[in-house]
Amino acid sequence: MSAPLITEDHKDRVLWRLNRPERRNAIDKELVDALHAACSEVEAEPRIVLVTGEGGTFAAGADIAQLRERRRDAALQGINSTIFDRIHRLPMPTIGLVDxxxxxxxxxxxxxxxxxxxxxxxxxxxxxxxLGILAAAGASWRLLELVGEPLAKEILLAGRILGAEEAREVRLLNEIVEAEDLLAAGHRWADRIAAQAPLATRLTKTVMHAPHGAHPVIDDLAQAVLFETEEKHTRMTAFLEKRRKS
Known part of the structure; x- marks a missing residue:
């Protein structure tokens, strides 16, 4: 039996391949467990994460056969919501390659x-x-933040499915590329992120995801940490020297 998740490690990034193509990468408990294990590795060694699906599909949903059998206690465990929240909170940026x-x-x-x-x-x-349920693994509130209430209601309450161009127009997709160029585009975005100061990127993501009541204290604390780093001094010195020579 093949692994439900294939990971490819690189120096500053890791690629996760959802590997259930025969089920259009439907998210079942085994895949969730594999994603938790992959998160543990990235939390221990922060890197950019790229997520893609094998077989021309990103993920066609949860595994309905498993979902049909879940009852109240399973819902209260938050099987999918817990892993998606963990992915959302990973220390470095994540890039979904959505074919x-x-x-x-x-x-x-x-x-x-x-x-x-x-x-x-x-x-x-x-x-x-x-299907008689709700999108309980983040969509009911995260989609509001991403696309706004009117469109989120069309998607969540009226079952509207967005095509690629529609999704890009509302910035749900950052870019559209041909399928054969998708992985290269993901690495191009990862290169842009990796060119920034890693700790500054990591703390910026943390500050952006902090609850409103944490600001501006968390901003100032994160900046205080960065002000003490050698990388801040090195990068600013290089910037000033480049400007002086231009």
């Missing part, structure tokens, strides 16, 4: 990423109410 369907839990996984790159075949949305 084909990203529906239900697959869409919520994409929403949890910091950036999303799609292809012309991308279809993203939340049909949960059509």
């Amino acid at each position: 084909g369907y990203a529906l239900g839990g697959g869409a919520e996984l994409a929403y949890a990423c910091d950036f999303r790159i799609g292809t012309p075949a991308t279809k993203i949305g939340n049909p949960e109410t059509g």
